[in-house]
Amino acid sequence: xPKSNSGLYVRLQQETPVPLNxxxxxxxxxLIALIGPSGGGKTSILxxxxxxxxxxxxxxxxxxxxxxxxxxxxxxxxQQRRIGYVFQDYALFPHMxxxxxxxxxxxxxPKAERxxxxxxxxxxxNLTGLENRLPRQLSGxxxxxxxxxxxxxxxxxxxxxxxxxxxVDQVTRRKLQYELVQLRQRIKIPIIFVTHDLNDAMQxxxxxxxxxxxxxxxxGPPMDLMCYPDNAAVARLMDxxxxxxxxxIDHDKESDLTKVKWLDYExxxxxxQQHNPGETVNWAILPSYVVLHRRLRPSRGDRExxxxxxxxxxxxxxxxxxxxxxxxxxxxxxxxxxxxxxVAQRNSLCVDAEISVSLLQQGIHxxxxxxxx
Amino acid sequence: MEWSSxxxxxxxxxxTCVILLPLSVLVGRALAWNSxxxxxxxxxxxxxxxxxxxxxxxxxxxxxFGNASSIGRFYEAITGHSLVFTFDGLLLASIIFNLPFxxxxxxxxxxxxxxxVREAAWCSGMSHWVTFWKIELPLAWTGMLSAxxxxxxxxxxxxxxxxxxxxxxxxxxxxxSIAIYDRVQMFDYDSASVMSAxxxxxxxxxxxxxxxxxxRRRRHNA
Numbered sequence: 001x002p003k004s005n006s007g008l009y010v011r012l013q014q015e016t017p018v019p020l021n022x023x024x025x026x027x028x029x030x031l032i033a034l035i036g037p038s039g040g041g042k043t044s045i046l047x048x049x050x051x052x053x054x055x056x057x058x059x060x061x062x063x064x065x066x067x068x069x070x071x072x073x074x075x076x077x078x079q080q081r082r083i084g085y086v087f088q089d090y091a092l093f094p095h096m097x098x099x100x101x102x103x104x105x106x107x108x109x110p111k112a113e114r115x116x117x118x119x120x121x122x123x124x125x126n127l128t129g130l131e132n133r134l135p136r137q138l139s140g141x142x143x144x145x146x147x148x149x150x151x152x153x154x155x156x157x158x159x160x161x162x163x164x165x166x167x168v169d170q171v172t173r174r175k176l177q178y179e180l181v182q183l184r185q186r187i188k189i190p191i192i193f194v195t196h197d198l199n200d201a202m203q204x205x206x207x208x209x210x211x212x213x214x215x216x217x218x219x220g221p222p223m224d225l226m227c228y229p230d231n232a233a234v235a236r237l238m239d240x241x242x243x244x245x246x247x248x249i250d251h252d253k254e255s256d257l258t259k260v261k262w263l264d265y266e267x268x269x270x271x272x273q274q275h276n277p278g279e280t281v282n283w284a285i286l287p288s289y290v291v292l293h294r295r296l297r298p299s300r301g302d303r304e305x306x307x308x309x310x311x312x313x314x315x316x317x318x319x320x321x322x323x324x325x326x327x328x329x330x331x332x333x334x335x336x337x338x339x340x341x342x343v344a345q346r347n348s349l350c351v352d353a354e355i356s357v358s359l360l361q362q363g364i365h366x367x368x369x370x371x372x373x
Numbered sequence: 374m375e376w377s378s379x380x381x382x383x384x385x386x387x388x389t390c391v392i393l394l395p396l397s398v399l400v401g402r403a404l405a406w407n408s409x410x411x412x413x414x415x416x417x418x419x420x421x422x423x424x425x426x427x428x429x430x431x432x433x434x435x436x437x438f439g440n441a442s443s444i445g446r447f448y449e450a451i452t453g454h455s456l457v458f459t460f461d462g463l464l465l466a467s468i469i470f471n472l473p474f475x476x477x478x479x480x481x482x483x484x485x486x487x488x489x490v491r492e493a494a495w496c497s498g499m500s501h502w503v504t505f506w507k508i509e510l511p512l513a514w515t516g517m518l519s520a521x522x523x524x525x526x527x528x529x530x531x532x533x534x535x536x537x538x539x540x541x542x543x544x545x546x547x548x549x550s551i552a553i554y555d556r557v558q559m560f561d562y563d564s565a566s567v568m569s570a571x572x573x574x575x576x577x578x579x580x581x582x583x584x585x586x587x588x589r590r591r592r593h594n595a
Contacts, residue, residue, distance in 0.1 A: 050492075050496055051495075052492050052495070052496070077495075078492070078495040078496050079495055079496075079498050079499065079500060082498075083496055084496075085492075085493065085496040087489050087492070087493055088489075089489070091487065091489040091490045091492065091493035092490075092493075093490060093493070093494070093507075093508055094490070094512065095511045095512060104494070104497055104499070104507065105497035105498060106498075107498065107499060107503060107507075108498060150493075150497060151496075154497070154498060
């Protein structure tokens with residue numbers, strides 16, 4: 001990764017207490033999401049960026065200013081880094097009012113100036129009228145706004161947020177997400193947030209860093225990670241259900257296809273020449289690339305990688321119905337797909353019903369074989 | 374009622390609190406947030422006066438600070454009077470036997486201040502010193518009040534150590550609890566009962582106050 005003078009650059013390496021091996025770059029105005037399993041080191045990375053912990057080895061710079069360089073023994077204190085940090089449970093000062101909480105981040109300024117800046121922020125985060133309330137008199141969403149205002153009032157050079165939406169209900173969550181998107185247009189600083197919620201990351205982030213056991217497995221735009229994961233571990237982090245093992249047969253450059261053997265099927269996937277013929281690979285497909293055949297009237301698309309099986313499980317979730325198809329009737333080979341509930345009804349889908357689907361070539365993504373955890 | 378004894382008891386309790394307050398804040402805070410080898414031993418040392426018979430504590434205090442000890446001799450060389458059987462010695466004994474009453478509530482109060490609130494203060498640009506004044510102390514103030522009240526009340530009521538270290542010298546080391554003992558020995562139950570009632574009332578008031586603070590803190594944290 002090229003080290004740039006603008007934005008935030010982070011390189012961390014350590015074995016204990018939490019193993020870390022990550023390199024992150026976040027441009028001004030960019031919003032990055034760190035996703036991964038709990039205990040995987042995401043929060044540790046935020047804490048290290050903030051200066052609340054130091055890694056065994058590492059380097060952090062922001063807009064060309066070095067905050068941490070373990071080789072040179074340099075570590076700038078959290079107070080001097082000018083970061084805005086929204087803690088997971090917000091960590092508001094419980095004995096201070098909303099205004100006092102925000103002003104507490106401006107103690108270096110004269111009182112009048114503090115008041116003025118705090119009231120501007122209170123307006124931006126929609127807390128007008130609640131200035132004199134104590135944190136315990138606020139709802140979860142309001143507390144999050146106070147934490148955000150306190151983090152932003154110092155004009156930080158980086159905004160860090162640890163699970164910022166985890167403690168609020170669904171409606172508030174959507175509102176806060178909308179506000180964050182609005183806010184991004186006003187502040188042009190690197191923003192990094194940690195989340196275990198893939199939806200948050202998909203909706204808000206410009207880029208996602210998939211982190212497991214402290215190691216960055218892959219980073220890129222959300223749809224890249226979703227459609228083209230580097231390996232099965234990333235695919236699982238992106239909650240891809242359909243991950244299987246197959247063997248590359250050969251490549252057909254004229255038709256732009258790679259043929260893959262899977263069970264007794266010969267699948268045609270889009271051309272992926274990085275995998276050699278004979279190589280055993282993992283392959284994945286998004287449920288949206290799995291198309292259900294009409295049960296009573298076959299159609300033209302049925303020719304594309306037709307697969308047969310039975311409905312193993314069927315779950316109606318409002319407008320959508322989730323189907324777990326047991327390929328060739330084998331319970332171990334489960335293929336997940338989603339259809340509209342009215343389609344499921346029209347096709348009289350029920351458990352044990354025989355169905356056929358097509359796997360669209362464009363959606364079949366091959367990855368190097370990785371042992372399951 | 375021996376007013377001089379009450380006066381002496383109050384004076385002793387006041388100075389014990391004045392000296393122990395900063396000390397208990399420092400030690401309580403350090404014990405709350407630091408892990409170090411031998412921490413359990415230090416905590417045990419602080420708690421020892423809770424379980425040790427006052428006579429044993431008094432005996433070791435005389436041994437450590439008496440005229441035969443080097444500390445005692447050094448003190449006498451500087452001030453011109455000894456530590457035992459004087460108010461200074463009484464104060465020193467009072468500070469030592471009140472250590473658990475002052476330090477333990479402070480330690481519990483600092484332990485209750487969430488770590489991430491302190492970290493939020495640092496990230497908000499507050500130095501460690503400003504964080505201490507603006508965040509930690511206001512959040513730990515109930516612990517500080519508990520420590521003060523318990524120390525004050527316990528000093529008023531202490532008997533064994535005071536007798537061992539201070540003796541029974543009117544207006545110098547004869548505290549209210551010693552005076553009560555003295556009066557009972559002389560069958561002067563009227564005076565003893567008045568002085569006992571004063572101590573009883575003060576103790577009940579102090580303990581009630583500490584409990585009220587505890588409820589208040591739990592309600593705030595809820």
